[in-house]
Amino acid sequence: MTSPLRRGVPWVSASAGLAVLAIGIAPFIGQTPLEFGRVFSWALPFADNVDAQIFFLARLPRSLAAAVVGGTLAAAGVVFQGLLRNPLATPYTLGISAGASFGAMAAITFGSLLPFGGVTGASLAGALLAVVVVYALASARHSGLSTTVLLLAGVTMNSFFSALILFVQYLSDFTETFRALRWLMGDLDVAGYRPLVGALPLIMVALVGFVWLARPLNLLSLGADAAATRGVDVRRAQRVAFFSGSLATGAAVSVGGPIGFVGIIVPHLVRLIVGADHRLVLPASFFVGAAFLVVCDVVSRIVMAPLELPVGIITALIGGPFFLWMLIRKTGGHA
Amino acid sequence: MLRALDITVAFGAKCVLDRVSLRVAPGTLVGILGPNGSGKTTLLRVLAGTLAPHTGQVTLDGQSLSRLDRRAVARRVAVVPQDTHLAFDYTVMEVALMGRYPHLGPFEVEGPADLAAAADALKATGTLNLSERAYQTLSGGEKQRVVIAAALSQLDRRSAPEDRSSPLLVLDEPTAALDLRYQVEVAALIGRLHSASVTAGTPLTVVLSTHDLHFASAVCHTVILLSEGRVVAQGSPADVLTVDALSTVYGISPELAAPLLPRVHA
Numbered sequence: 001m002t003s004p005l006r007r008g009v010p011w012v013s014a015s016a017g018l019a020v021l022a023i024g025i026a027p028f029i030g031q032t033p034l035e036f037g038r039v040f041s042w043a044l045p046f047a048d049n050v051d052a053q054i055f056f057l058a059r060l061p062r063s064l065a066a067a068v069v070g071g072t073l074a075a076a077g078v079v080f081q082g083l084l085r086n087p088l089a090t091p092y093t094l095g096i097s098a099g100a101s102f103g104a105m106a107a108i109t110f111g112s113l114l115p116f117g118g119v120t121g122a123s124l125a126g127a128l129l130a131v132v133v134v135y136a137l138a139s140a141r142h143s144g145l146s147t148t149v150l151l152l153a154g155v156t157m158n159s160f161f162s163a164l165i166l167f168v169q170y171l172s173d174f175t176e177t178f179r180a181l182r183w184l185m186g187d188l189d190v191a192g193y194r195p196l197v198g199a200l201p202l203i204m205v206a207l208v209g210f211v212w213l214a215r216p217l218n219l220l221s222l223g224a225d226a227a228a229t230r231g232v233d234v235r236r237a238q239r240v241a242f243f244s245g246s247l248a249t250g251a252a253v254s255v256g257g258p259i260g261f262v263g264i265i266v267p268h269l270v271r272l273i274v275g276a277d278h279r280l281v282l283p284a285s286f287f288v289g290a291a292f293l294v295v296c297d298v299v300s301r302i303v304m305a306p307l308e309l310p311v312g313i314i315t316a317l318i319g320g321p322f323f324l325w326m327l328i329r330k331t332g333g334h335a
Numbered sequence: 336m337l338r339a340l341d342i343t344v345a346f347g348a349k350c351v352l353d354r355v356s357l358r359v360a361p362g363t364l365v366g367i368l369g370p371n372g373s374g375k376t377t378l379l380r381v382l383a384g385t386l387a388p389h390t391g392q393v394t395l396d397g398q399s400l401s402r403l404d405r406r407a408v409a410r411r412v413a414v415v416p417q418d419t420h421l422a423f424d425y426t427v428m429e430v431a432l433m434g435r436y437p438h439l440g441p442f443e444v445e446g447p448a449d450l451a452a453a454a455d456a457l458k459a460t461g462t463l464n465l466s467e468r469a470y471q472t473l474s475g476g477e478k479q480r481v482v483i484a485a486a487l488s489q490l491d492r493r494s495a496p497e498d499r500s501s502p503l504l505v506l507d508e509p510t511a512a513l514d515l516r517y518q519v520e521v522a523a524l525i526g527r528l529h530s531a532s533v534t535a536g537t538p539l540t541v542v543l544s545t546h547d548l549h550f551a552s553a554v555c556h557t558v559i560l561l562s563e564g565r566v567v568a569q570g571s572p573a574d575v576l577t578v579d580a581l582s583t584v585y586g587i588s589p590e591l592a593a594p595l596l597p598r599v600h601a
Contacts, residue, residue, distance in 0.1 A: 003432075003444070003445055003450055004426060004428055004429055004432070005444060005445065081422075082422075082423075085422035086422065087422065087423065211442075212441065212442075215436065215439075215441075218425075218429075218433060219433055219436055221421055221422040221423050221425070222419060222421060222433065223416075223419075223420070225380070225385050225416065226414070226416055226419060228384075228385045228405070229383050229384075229385055229409060229412070229413065229414040230409050230413075230433060230434065230436045230437060230489060231405050231406035231408070231409030231410070231436050231437030232405070232436065233405055271423065271424065275424065275425070275426065275429070276421075276423035276424045276425045276426075276429065277425070277429060279444075
């Protein structure tokens with residue numbers, strides 16, 4: 001008898017291949033056509049090789065950023081869905097992206113007044129603030145984390161931070177508002193590798209948490225009590241899920257802004273193929289999420305060229321109808 | 336031997352269990368009866384170690400449950416809740432394999448022994464033919480049997496054959512949500528599993544709660560009658576389930592209680 005886990009492994013490998021392929025091909029697509037031979041030519045010095053410069057300095061960092069952000073958001077989506085026992089949860093359900101957005105807004109508007117510059121750092125700080133508040137609320141009255149209180153606290157934080165964002169925007173001038181709005185749309189127009197390198201250590205830490213979580217998340221889907229009777233340290237698993245998921249989300253949002261729907265579309269599609277086991281769903285979602293956002297980013301660069309659409313618009317245009325379809329399918333005929 | 340000593344549990348001002356003491360001999364079937372809100376489910380949670388009592392303690396072969404490692408407890412005590420709802424579409428085989436959790440290390444993957452344990456458990460509950468089906472598409476009775484299979488695979492000792500202690504299976508109203516046919520089936524299954532375990536040399540201890548007097552007297556060696564968080568009576572079904580006891584505990588007149596009792600053929 002083959003284990004159900006083993007049967008899913010080829011799919012995970014295939015999704016990894018898909019991600020690598022997307023990252024490799026995407027930089028060749030764009031307004032300026034690149035020639036494969038010239039990009040990797042050693043005959044020309046790098047300083048004179050325009051093709052190589054566009055490839056390595058402009059487009060590759062963007063592809064990599066899309067891959068890391070997309071993969072991280074998709075995997076974080078899986079973790080939050082497992083933690084909240086709800087396939088409709090997203091990395092943003094608990095207010096982390098709203099906190100991050102508030103941080104970014106504040107940095108864009110009051111950046112000159114703050115001792116630390118940097119929208120990235122400020123959005124991370126905002127995410128952290130939201131995480132701490134939600135955790136404190138959810139763990140205040142219970143020995144474990146109550147998923148109901150988590151959800152309510154998250155929804156409340158989302159609207160509270162939205163109000164703060166509107167307040168900050170009201171105080172800001174025209175150009176600041178424009179920048180802020182662009183940031184809120186979710187944009188991968190990163191300058192070089194630096195934003196990615198800054199977020200990567202945090203994402204790596206979170207991913208280690210995800211690897212440990214894969215099996216406890218399976219058991220948690222039975223409910224907290226049933227998981228505990230099977231030997232799961234429920235409190236620890238919930239804490240690791242909450243903090244690693246939040247860390248990953250905060251880091252990803254600090255790079256690309258609150259890009260929507262990746263964290264829900266991708267896990268859902270992946271589950272249709274590999275089943276429910278988180279040991280397959282987590283890695284497959286990471287790779288498919290990476291490939292998905294890389295492709296969306298390419299679309300956003302070419303669909304209205306020479307204009308570049310923020311990639312968040314593309315994911316939302318695909319994701320909105322998809323979400324509704326999921327909702328109808330779920331309520332309509334869940335046999 | 337499972338022992339509970341002076342267990343008290345209070346939720347807020349409400350005392351749900353009031354100095355409950357009981358002992359469950361290895362290899363016996365024990366039924367817990369009592370009206371809604373009498374503390375049956377709470378007592379089962381305390382016995383399974385998922386709820387820490389405010390006073391008193393539960394011991395398993397002399398060791399306090401609260402001191403034992405969670406995974407060590409899970410290898411000896413398995414619980415079948417009233418109903419099990421899964422958040423995602425796991426297959427029946429995957430649900431049965433979840434029982435192997437306490438037998439595996441943090442990053443360990445189920446091996447052939449675990450797969451065999453899960454398959455045997457599914458076979459014992461007559462659900463092996465469903466193993467590829469999605470759990471959520473099963474009927475109530477099938478679901479209940481699959482969850483019992485998961486509990487059996489959890490108690491399976493093949494990876495630690497030196498452990499000779501009696502495994503404990505806790506079932507919370509296993510027949511409550513089922514129609515007549517499944518009630519009979521699940522009751523028969525529990526009896527069958529118990530006698531099979533006795534034959535195999537590792538007698539299963541079973542503690543279950545139920546409202547079904549016939550089920551309790553047919554299957555259980557001992558019944559415990561709870562009322563308002565206290566043990567009113569415990570002993571053999573014939574001794575405990577009397578017209579007097581039932582009319583007092585359930586607050587119904589003796590004329591109404593009499594026909595509810597299982598007829599004892601002398």
